[in-house]
Amino acid sequence: MSEIRTRFAPSPTGFLHLGSARTALFNWAYARRHGGKLILRIEDTDRLRSRRESEEAINDGLRWLGIEWDEGPFRQSERAERHAEVIASLVASRQAYRCRCTQEELEERKQRTIAAGGKWTYDGRCRDLDLGEECGPHTVRLRIREGADLSWNDGVFGHSGQDAREIGDMIIRRSDGNALFNVAVVVDDLDMGISHVIRGADHHPNTPFQIAIYQALNVEPPQFAHVPLIVGTGGKKLSKRRDPVSIQHFRAEGYLPQAVCNWLIRLGWSHGDQEVFSAEEITSLFDLEAVNRSSAQADPGKFQWLNQHYLKQLPGNQLLREVLPFLEAEVDAKVEVTPGLERLLDLLRERSKTLVEMAQQARFLVVDAIEIDEKAARKHLKPAIAPALSSLAEALDELGDWSESEIEAAFERVLAAHGDLKIGKLAQPVRVAITGGTISPGIFETLAALGHEKAVRRIRAAIRGVESTAESRTD
């Protein structure tokens, strides 16, 4: 059996799109699974929409996801000569012919046919005219035999095909001399030795026409597999306005590439009841047979769950490396890495869905001065708790060993000394005092992570705050 060669062929018209990324992932997984190669080809023949920056964005996105290609990136635009050559050979062998119908004429005839209740395919006006080079401005059309068998066995949809009569003689070269997408794709796939064309189901209707080109070229088409589209909430088409669709966006939101890949691979593909797949599992288990035929909605909830799952699994040094940029953006300053910070991040991974959230939750530890949430202060920093808070500040200040267990012991002493105060009564005020809010990891762990000096300073500052508001109230 010959080598498995798949390709990812995006058009560089924006950022790496969610659906494109999944197609890339499927192609990559399929190639890896079978010891084959993935070829990256940029379909940039639409000059108006193609931009070099978006090509870079696609490469970056793929690299970030860990999808490595083996050959390319090739640019379709750089292969124009080869496309022209193939079209010329098709004309020479009378498989294609020149057509001088103008767009206006075509449009008019089309409207007339439709108005008369007919179905429009090219009416073949120039089909047998045998027009030569000198016929003036013209396009080139592929001659489609009426009885041609344009069917194929799709890797996902099974037996597929369309009646040749439904297709009509399609244009393969524009009047400006450039090849059209369908030919360019066929020629490139052929030249690049692609064995499996795995692409979005939006290409499903294109396939019969491409098969006609393979037939005209008298070559065997590759295997086709069309993967169902990803749709947005409500089963509607993904919209750039409503749905987040760019991989870069997810990256900026603090999602891990492992989570994105895992999420995407399970959209339309499954392996029994398994939900979590490492990159190794993806590339050893992925299988076209198990790809679904119906389109899938992208569920953000599952995505968040997966992201937290991977966050929890990340080795400490990697977690730090991932969060640091987000944390520095959060506080808008360079952040010094301390053991306390590392400890806090470790506690935070169980409480964060994304790196962005984690950075927000770690903020209190790296800033010099915190802002205390007013509502939290009103609820928890009341005069009644001030005495206990003072004793705690004292007890903590005297601690020689700033460890979680010593801090806990200090708490217990203070609690006992204040009439068996419940720990919750003291923990919340302290939490507000040191983090500015009501939410944090366990209070002993949080205090330990924050550090001796900052912790005591913040508690004392909170006590002063309580006293001053108490005074202003009695006025």
Add this chain to the structure above:
RNA sequence: GCUCCCAUCGUCUAGCGGUCUAGGACGGGGCCCUCUCAAGGCUCAAACACGGGUUCGAUUCCCGUUGGGAGCGCCA
């Protein structure tokens, strides 16, 4: 409008004629744990779109209906 495609809990899905009183996961409810928030454990609710066939037997096969999607460019 025409061509093609799809249809299991809210969502992603398992199921490839009897094992289905339909399984898992996310999300949701409840309980436990608990210094807050999480995490974790246990638990509950939740689906075969509808109508005809085929068959001893249909979630599974066939045909319609309905609903959704894609394509119908001198775009890719």
